Amino acid sequence: xxxxxxxxxxxxxxxxxxxxxxxxxxxxxxxxxxxxxxxxxxxxxxxxxxxxxxxxxxxxxxxxxxxxxxxxxxxxxxxxxxxxxxxxxxxx
Numbered sequence: 311x312x313x314x315x316x317x318x319x320x321x322x323x324x325x326x327x328x329x330x331x332x333x334x335x336x337x338x339x340x341x342x343x344x345x346x347x348x349x350x351x352x353x354x355x356x357x358x359x360x361x362x363x364x365x366x367x368x369x370x371x372x373x374x375x376x377x378x379x380x381x382x383x384x385x386x387x388x389x390x391x392x393x394x395x396x397x398x399x400x401x402x
Contacts, residue, residue, distance in 0.1 A: 325350045327361055330396075332369025337396040359385030362392070370396065 325347040330340040344365065348358050363382065366374050373395055374382070381387040 327351075327365050329365045329367050330370045331367045332371075332373065332396065334396050337393075341393070341397070355385050359383075359388055362388060 327347045328340050328343045330336065330344075344362065348361065353361060362385070363374060370392070374388075374392075377388070377391055381391055
């Protein structure tokens with residue numbers, strides 16, 4: 311099923327979901343781009359959580375690996391855990 315509103319002729323261009331490496335200073339940009347792309351793709355809550363996990367790399371993936379299964383399976387809890395860990399970065 312094509313979920314993207316963007317098209318060129320008969321081909322539709324799907325927005326790419328960004329990856330996140332775990333660098334706190336990149337969190338805000340990642341989170342905004344991920345949410346906008348997920349909305350454009352019309353991901354439901356379960357798909358959002360799955361894609362969020364699949365798009366973590368490096369330190370972010372390592373952090374997620376250590377989370378309780380209950381958190382991993384709940385998109386809201388997962389988002390909250392990632393925001394608490396990586397969000398609210400301010401330069402020194």
